[in-house]
Amino acid sequence: MINFNGTLIEGNNILSIQNRGYAYGDALFETIRTSYGKILFWEDHYFRLMASMRIMRMEIPMNFTMEFLEEQIQKVLDANQVSKSSARIKLMVHRNEGGLYTPETNDISYVISIKPIQDDFYILNDAFYEVDLFKDHYMSPSLLSTLKTNNKAINVLGSIYAKENSLDNCLLLNTNKSIVEALNGNIFLVKANTIKTPPISDGCLKGIMRTQIINIIKALPDYELIEETISPFELQKADELFITNVITGIQPITKYRKKAYSNEVSKMLLQKLNVKIRIG
Incomplete structure (x- = not known):
């Protein structure tokens, strides 16, 4: 119905x-x-x-x-x-x-x-999860690119590319060749005690889960949240990468090209997200 x-x-x-x-x-x-x-x-x-x-x-x-x-x-x-x-x-x-x-x-x-x-709360998926860049087409940063409209051609083509290349997801670039987001969610990068995510001005979706995770991180005394442009060169220097959306919650990335990542921060944030849901 x-x-x-x-x-x-x-x-x-x-x-x-x-x-x-x-x-x-x-x-x-x-x-x-x-x-x-x-x-x-x-x-x-x-x-x-x-x-x-x-x-x-x-x-x-x-x-x-x-x-x-x-x-x-x-x-x-x-x-x-x-x-x-x-x-x-x-x-x-x-x-x-x-x-x-x-x-x-x-x-x-x-x-x-x-x-x-099936799952009533967010469950951490720590299975192998590989991503790469989708460079056939680029996102143009604008107010429209931050909206959830039916104009999702780049996401469809990127998903086909990922399937053809046995990838679990792809990261999208804007016309400035900066990392914007994943095909189905926002991207976060962890390096030591700094957690970065692209700013809305770079063209990423104004994600609901993005907002929740940002608010959780800002309340953590041991981590600093930065909304700043992410270069593709930073990906292989990161300790962790993870994707956020309201259906999955947090999806850790385990591999990008030759780089493997841990998921300790992802796991900690997901636990705090579930606590927030229960309390709220």
């Missing part, structure tokens, strides 16, 4: 070929994790969605409050009987049909879909 504009519908065949998200990538989405019916980091997701809709010049409905959307997500959880387990929610907002590049309206519709998740 999915939720289309507040109505629960069986199946997925609700969008026409004229849908602007399909035709022009004129859509935004939030990937959200729930645990036992609780929407994790919901306030951060909500405010990022509202800010993104304003940037995309979409008309925000008067009823699009945090409470209203939370209620709509809960309807999907209940309808799919996952209120007492964990799930991956995709909340997509698209501009309504009409027009070519120039839309006939800025009004929107929304779709909420769901996929069950």
Whole structure:
């Protein structure tokens, strides 16, 4: 069951070929994790969605409050009987049909879909995880590159490249040849007691989990968090590399080219993240 504009519908065949998200990538989405019916980091997701809709010049409905959307997500959880387990929610907002590049309206519709998740809390995956650079195409740093829109061509091509080369993930570069992020999350680099992540101005996604991990690190007296441009040359000098997103939490990288990495900091941060979830 999915939720289309507040109505629960069986199946997925609700969008026409004229849908602007399909035709022009004129859509935004939030990937959200729930645990036992609780929407994790919901306030951060909500405010990022509202800010993104304003940037995309979409008309925000008067009823699009945090409470209203939370209620709509809960309807999907209940309808799919996952209120007492964990799930991956995709909340997509698209501009309504009409027009070519120039839309006939800025009004929107929304779709909420769901996929069950096995683990109720974040589990450290310490299996072999190899990455490399994806250099076929580069990200152009801008306000649009920080949004979760349907324009994900570079992520699709990078994922195909990773599969063809037996990699678990790839790191994306911007037009300045700096490390921006991974295909499916933000990147962090650990060197001694310094933890670096690229600044939003370099073009990386304004990730929800990125924000959570930054806040956790800032509260640690033994580590310094720096939002600073990361050069590809720094990767092989790092002690640890890890990727963050709201579904996985923290994914340690074990190998980049000839360099192998540990995961002590990743493990410590993941424990603190799970404590934060339980308390919150």
